[in-house]
Amino acid sequence: MISKEEILHVAELANLKLKDDEVDSFVSQLGKIVNMEGNLGSVDTTNIEPTYNMGDTSTTFREDKGIHTQTREQMFENVPESEDNLIKVPTIVAKGEDE
């Protein structure tokens, strides 16, 4: 099971805001899914290495050389708001907060 407090905590970690009715349905749905996932507890995994990555995990190297890909203009094509060739965002640090 998973509690309402846990759901709200996880939403906070995930940068999501849930409406009141969403919170209730997440408590019930995620509770069932997490319950199902809890069946994994019955498998004996003593001394078993976890598999986090697949395929050839060796590090690949390339020459330390700059490659020209997209232009600044291209990189800005999808930016929702910009000013003076910079990405515009709302206040990051409010007045008084940085003191």
Next chain:
Amino acid sequence: MNYLNETIDSLHKKLANKELTSKELTEQTIAGIKDTDKDISAFITVNDKATKVAQKTDEDGIKGPLSGIPIAIKDNIVSNGIKTTAASKILYNFMPVYSATVLEKLENAGAINIGKTNMDEFAMGSSTETSFFGDTHNPWNLDSVPGGSSGGSAAAVASGEVVAALGTDTGGSIRQPAAFNGIFGIKPTYGRVSRWGVIAFASSLDQVGVMTKRVEDSATVLSTMAGHDYHDSTSSEKEVPDYRANLNKDMNGVKIAIPKEFWHEGADPAVIQQVNNAIDVYKKMGATVEEVSLPTLKHAVEVYYVLASSEASSNLQRYDGVRYGFRAKDVKNIKDLFVNSRSEGFGDEVKRRIMLGTFALSAGAYDAYFKKAAQVRTIFIQEMNEVLEKYDLIMGPSTTSAAFKIGAKIDDPLAMYMNDILTIPANLAGLPAASVPAGLANGMPVGLQIMAKSFNEQAIFNAAYALQEENKFYEKIPTALKGED
């Protein structure tokens, strides 16, 4: 243009003999899509630049087998200058400034990107119902789902809108819709194909593959797009065989394992009947078929939903409304910008997966869920590989039922997740796997699933080709298509 009776070969002949130009073919393809999509809705975007590209291809001359042939691309594969959304509101206006390696390779071979197909949002789903752009309909019954997440690609091929489409497969997203639409679909080995430019869902599972009516056409497309890419360090340097040239339908002496757990108690008996008939065909061809056991299969769905959701919650952190995509209005500070853009931009299923993954990775749950699932994955991989040490192929049903009705499972996430039980194993173990049409159950298509050893896609193509040449399922016309019986 209707592709139901066409193959890459038949089209190439017409183009090479100048019976048809690529420009004409492309114009006719777009007209065909506009007509058929009134019922099917397989596409999110039709490429309005395709005709120009085709004209250029005509001018340069028709070259290899894919030259001048339109192909559909799932909308989570980025395409330079053509909107790419992953079927999400959060990317509703995203215009890529480069193309995925798979697309670039196909375009270098002369293929024409005809448009971007519908899918479950961020490939999370088994019915294409979680798309921000609406449902896609199954050409065998318009009230049924096309499966998912590559439901648009599958329906586009099955309804004759295109000869081939690219899909992606994280837990069955190529094979399940291929089965539901009566076409062939292959997920190659993890690392066989570059994922540069493919919108990430779960990076230890995602792979790009092909969907076509004919096995030989997928062989051609996969050989063209597979191989190492320095942009993707998980892509393998192993040489890519010419799958098409090496096709061999001789099944004599081939050793086939059938895991008893795939003959699931809850499976539809009409589906099982078709799968059993297909396996009998291989016996008649001289293959040996033996039952094996994969005891950890019963935990595969659990492992998958922990790991895939965890990886997704990490991969989807990048969507914050700052640099591209949907940005929430009327926000006062940067935190609200992140939170509101994500909360308004993601659909329910994507939020559910992000929440599940964030939970599994959070302090207090990490060991019991994320690490545990990764350990059980190790056990499962060992079980699969032990079977493949003794056998050439593993076979079973692709799905436990034929296509279900639109709306039937969308409100019950757990029932929806159970759809994937038979396709998840190949993703967890990184193995190549395909679904090939086996027959009809109560009028709806059924797929036989074929898995093989790592990097032995050829064995899958050969076995699928052998069945195709025997049952000739490709001659059947989907029952819901206009003007057909």
